[in-house]
Amino acid sequence: MKSLLLGSAAALAAAGAAQAADLPVRKAAPVDYVRVCDFTGAGFFYIPGTDTCLQITAQTRIEGLFINNGRVLNPLPGAAGRAIGVNSQIIPGRDRDETGFLARVRLGVDTRTQTAYGTLRTFLQYQIDRVQGLYASGGLSGGQNTFANQGGNNAALRRGFIQFAGITAGRVQSFFDFYADNYNYEGIANSDIAQNVFAYTYTGTGGFSATLSLEDRNGRNLPQNVGSILGGTSALQSAARYAGETIPDIVGVLRLDQAWGAAQLSAAYHDIQTTQGPFAGTSGQGFAGQDTDGFAVQGGVRLKLPMLAAGDDLWIQGAYQQGAYLYQDSGAYMNAGFSSPAVGGFFHLDRDAIAIHTPGTAASSYTLQKGEGFSVLAAFNHYFTPNFHDVIFGSYEQTSYGRAKNFDWTIGGLGDASEYRVGNQLLWDPVKNLEFGLEFDYMKINQTLAHNVGQTATALPTGVSKDPDAFEVRLRAERDF
Numbered sequence: 303m304k305s306l307l308l309g310s311a312a313a314l315a316a317a318g319a320a321q322a323a324d325l326p327v328r329k330a331a332p333v334d335y336v337r338v339c340d341f342t343g344a345g346f347f348y349i350p351g352t353d354t355c356l357q358i359t360a361q362t363r364i365e366g367l368f369i370n371n372g373r374v375l376n377p378l379p380g381a382a383g384r385a386i387g388v389n390s391q392i393i394p395g396r397d398r399d400e401t402g403f404l405a406r407v408r409l410g411v412d413t414r415t416q417t418a419y420g421t422l423r424t425f426l427q428y429q430i431d432r433v434q435g436l437y438a439s440g441g442l443s444g445g446q447n448t449f450a451n452q453g454g455n456n457a458a459l460r461r462g463f464i465q466f467a468g469i470t471a472g473r474v475q476s477f478f479d480f481y482a483d484n485y486n487y488e489g490i491a492n493s494d495i496a497q498n499v500f501a502y503t504y505t506g507t508g509g510f511s512a513t514l515s516l517e518d519r520n521g522r523n524l525p526q527n528v529g530s531i532l533g534g535t536s537a538l539q540s541a542a543r544y545a546g547e548t549i550p551d552i553v554g555v556l557r558l559d560q561a562w563g564a565a566q567l568s569a570a571y572h573d574i575q576t577t578q579g580p581f582a583g584t585s586g587q588g589f590a591g592q593d594t595d596g597f598a599v600q601g602g603v604r605l606k607l608p609m610l611a612a613g614d615d616l617w618i619q620g621a622y623q624q625g626a627y628l629y630q631d632s633g634a635y636m637n638a639g640f641s642s643p644a645v646g647g648f649f650h651l652d653r654d655a656i657a658i659h660t661p662g663t664a665a666s667s668y669t670l671q672k673g674e675g676f677s678v679l680a681a682f683n684h685y686f687t688p689n690f691h692d693v694i695f696g697s698y699e700q701t702s703y704g705r706a707k708n709f710d711w712t713i714g715g716l717g718d719a720s721e722y723r724v725g726n727q728l729l730w731d732p733v734k735n736l737e738f739g740l741e742f743d744y745m746k747i748n749q750t751l752a753h754n755v756g757q758t759a760t761a762l763p764t765g766v767s768k769d770p771d772a773f774e775v776r777l778r779a780e781r782d783f
Contacts, residue, residue, distance in 0.1 A: 336348065336350060339355035339414070341355075341414075341416060341421075342355050342357070342414045345357045345359075346412075346414065349413075353415060353416070354413050354414070354415045355413065355414045355415070356411070356412070356413050357410075357411075357412040357413075358409075358410070358411055358412075359408075359409075359410040359411075359412065359427075359782070359783070360407070360408065360409050360410065360782070360783055361406075361407070361408040361780065361781070361782045361783075362406070362407055362780070362781050363404070363405070363406040363407075363408075363778065363779070363780045363781075364403070364404065364405050364406075364778070364779050364780075365403065365404040365406075365437075365487070365776060365777065365778045365779075366401070366402075366403050366404075366776070366777045367401060367402045367403070367404070367436055367437060367774065367775070367776050367777075368400055368401050368774065368775045368776075369400055369436060369772060369773070369774045370400065370772055370773055370774075400436065401435055401436060402433065402434055402435030402436030402437035403433075403434045403435065403437065404431060404432070404433050404434075404437045405431070405432040406429065406430070406431045406432075407429070407430050408427055408428070408429045408430075408460065409427065409428050410425070410426065410427040410428075410461075411425070411426050411427075412424075412425045413425075417466075419466065419467040420466075420467055421465075422464075422465070422466045423464070423465040423466070424463070424464050424465075425461060425462070425463055425465075426459070426461060426462040426463075427459075427460045427461040427462070428457070428458075428459060428460065429457070429458050429459075429460040430455070430456070430457045431455065431456040431457070432454075432455055432456075433454060433455075433456060459473060460473075460496065461473055461474060461496070468502050468503050468504060468505065469500075469501070469502055470499065470500075470501045470502075470503065470515075471499070471500050471501070472498070472499070473496055473497070473498050473499075474496065474497065474499055474501075475494075475495075475496060475497075476493065476495045476496070476497040476499070476515075476517060476521075476553065477499065477501055477513050477515040477517070477553050477555050477568070478493055478515075478517075478553045478555065478568045478570050478598070478600065478629060479492075479493045479494055479495065479568075480493075480566045480568065480600065480602035480604075480619055481494075481602055481604075481617050481619045481679060481681065482494040483633070484617065484681065485681050485683060485693045485695060485727065486681070486693070486695050486725055486727070486741070486743075487727070487739070487741045487776050487778060488723075488725065488741065488743045488774055488776060489632075489633030490633075490679055490695060490696070490697035490723045490725070491630065491631040491677035491678075491679060491697035491698065491699040491721065491723065492619060492621070492631065492632070492633075492677060492679050492697065493600065493621065493628065493629050493630070493631075493632045494632050494633055495521055495522070495628065495632045496521075497517040497518055497521045498517070498518045498521070499515050499516060499517045499518070500515070500516045501513055501514065501515035501516070501517075501553075502514055502515075508558075508560075509558055509559040509560050510556075510557070510558055511555075511556075511557045511558075511559075512554075512555065512556050512557070513553075513554070513555040513557070514552075514553075514554055515552075515553040515554075515555070516550045516551070516552060516553075517550055517551045517552075517553055518547075518550060518551070519547045519549065519550050519551050519572065519573060520547055521551075522551055522572055522626065522628045522629065523544050523628075523654070524627060524628060524653060524654060528542040528543055528544060528574075528576050528653060528654065528655055528656070528657055528670075542576050542577070542578050542591075542657030542668065543576065543577060543578075544574075544575065544576060544577075545575040545576055545577040545591050545593075546575070547575075548573070548575065549573040551570055551571060551572050551573075552570065552571040553568065553569070553570045553571075554568070554569045554570075555567070555568050555569075561606075562605065562606055563603065563604040563605045563606045563615065564603070564604045565601075565602070565603045565604075566600075566601070566602050566603075567599075567600070567601050568598075568599065568600040568601075569597070569598070569599045569600075570597060570598045570599075570626060570629055571595065571596070571597055572595075572596035572597060572598065572625060572626035572629070572654070573593070573595065573596070574593060574594045574595065574596050574625050574654050574655050574670065574672070575591060575593045576591045576592050576593065576655070576657060576670065577591035578591060578657065578668060592657070592668065592669065592670050593670075594625060594655060594670045594672060595625065596623070596624055596625025596626035596654055596655075596672060597623065597624055597625070597626060598621060598622065598623035598624075598626040598629030598630065599621065599622055599623075600619065600620065600621040600622075600629065601619070601620055601621075602617065602618065602619035602620070603617075603618050603619075604616070604617050605617075605618075610684060611684060611685040611686075612685060612688070613683070613685045613691065614682075614683060614684050614685060615682075615683050616680070616681070616682050616683075617679070617680065617681040617682075618679070618680050619678070619679050619680075620676065620677070620678040620679075621676060621677050621678075622675075622676045623673075623674070623675060623676070624672050624673070624674045625654045625655055625672035625673060625674075626654060627653065627654055627673055627675065627701070630675050630676065630677045630699060630701075631677055631699055653673055653703070653716075654672070654673060655670045655671060655672045655673060656670070656671045656673070656703050656706045656714070656716060657669075657670060658670075658671055658705060658706065658709070671703055671704050671705050671706050672703075672704075673701055673702070673703050674701070674702055674703075674704070675699060675700050675701035675702065676699065676700060677697060677698065677699035678697065678698055678699075679695070679696065679697035679698075680695065680696060680697075681693060681694070681695035681696075682694050682695070688731075689730060689731050689732060690728075690729070690730055690731075691729050691731075692726070692727065692728055692729070693726070693727040693729065694725075694726050695724070695725050695726075695727075696722065696723060696724040696725065697722065697723050698720070698721070698722045699720065699721050699722075700718070700719070700720045701718070701719050701720075702718040702719075703716045706752065707750070707752045707753075708752070708753075708754065708755045709752060709753075709754060710752060710753050710754050710757070710759060710760055711751050711752045711753070711759060711760065712760050715752030715753065715754075716752050717749055717750035717751055717752040718749065718750050719747065719748065719749035719750075720747070720748050720749070721745065721746065721747045721748070722745070722746055723743060723744070723745040724743070724744050725741060725742060725743040725744070726741070726742050727739055727740070727741045728740045728741075735781060735782040735783055736780070736781050736782075737778075737779075737780050737781075738778070738779050738780075739776075739777070739778045739779075739780070740775075740776075740777055740778075741774075741775070741776045741777075741778070742773070742774070742775055743773065743774040743775075743776070744771070744772070744773045744774075745771060745772055745773075745774075746769070746770075746771040747769060747770055747771070748769050749768055749769065750768075751768055
């Protein structure tokens with residue numbers, strides 16, 4: 303019996319083996335491993351199954367901010383000439399936030415593909431902010447919050463562009479810009495704006511390049527619109543404003559990048575088209591407007607200073623403009639919208655141009671007076687150790703509006719103004735791509751009160767200064783990966 307059982311088991315095993323030998327053999331599926339790109343630099347890998355390389359980047363930032371507050375004039379809607387009038391509301395510093403917090407996340411996707419025309423690149427970066435207190439309405443660069451505990455979430459496309467065969471199309475840093483607030487947290491007097499553009503860059507030998515860029519004019523229109531002087535007519539409550547965009551800003555750039563640093567010369571054309579609203583209490587689409595041409599030029603140089611310490615550099619830049627204020631200073635407004643800036647006191651209203659009405663004539667009878675000004679800056683970065691460095695920076699700017707100074711400030715007249723800002727950063731990088739920073743800023747505005755020819759300017763309300771100053775402290779932690 304035992305022999306019979308063993309024989310049966312052996313027969314079954316042999317039969318199973320013979321049947322298995324008749325089945326087809328299945329090969330292991332090929333594995334498409336992720337490969338590192340060899341033409342893009344570190345951090346890129348091939349998208350499996352394609353010839354496109356991909357890099358994913360992110361940044362997390364937290365900031366805290368303190369600014370000393372003073373009394374400010376808050377212009378009321380419908381005030382004469384849309385300027386700061388004698389009946390404007392006075393907001394004491396106690397009613398405004400002095401502190402604020404910012405939490406920011408940036409997510410970026412960068413793709414590169416080799417083609418017969420060179421590298422095809424697409425890039426996008428999305429930014430999400432959570433702001434509280436002072437950050438809800440700005441620092442030294444804009445109007446302050448007048449209500450406690452204000453906050454909110456902001457989301458925006460920070461960058462999104464295509465680059466191919468010298469063409470750049472999309473949302474990028476304006477090609478006009480050079481220093482562009484490279485180090486400082488708080489804005490100083492310079493151009494630092496993201497623009498929607500169509501541009502072409504010729505790349506020559508020896509680090510030389512030349513760019514022609516068409517950029518969105520609306521990105522350089524001031525939020526305050528065009529200024530308006532009533533010229534003595536009390537019935538007129540309208541104000542000049544920007545008309546529709548018909549011509550983009552035209553920017554030209556010459557640039558040189560070398561081992562010693564970089565130099566850039568920029569120029570821009572800015573079309574100013576205005577229209578005039580109707581009389582108060584009437585309806586209508588506005589009257590025929592006036593047009594004029596604005597322009598700006600800028601020169602800058604960056605000098606690397608390895609003889610002092612690895613990573614040291616010095617930036618110097620200057621800009622001049624007529625009728626194109628945001629090319630002179632895109633962030634450090636002396637006034638923002640219909641609110642007063644963070645510094646407190648009375649402020650010069652920054653405009654591309656002022657519409658000056660002839661007394662006793664119709665609203666459509668006005669001429670445009672372009673603003674004129676310049677700004678200069680310097681920033682020096684020095685490493686005491688590979689993990690600790692310090693940045694000293696500062697800027698100075700002047701603005702004037704010609705005939706606008708011959709009308710009292712209560713009806714929209716503007717006097718000459720100047721402003722300077724200085725600051726210092728202490729920066730600690732304990733590990734790669736992690737930085738802690740502490741920044742101190744001080745600013746001072748000096749200006750003349752505009753007044754009617756042969757008369758004394760209307761006095762300011764008690765406690766409001768025409769030459770205010772302010773200081774700011776900002777703390778930041780930032781991680782990039």
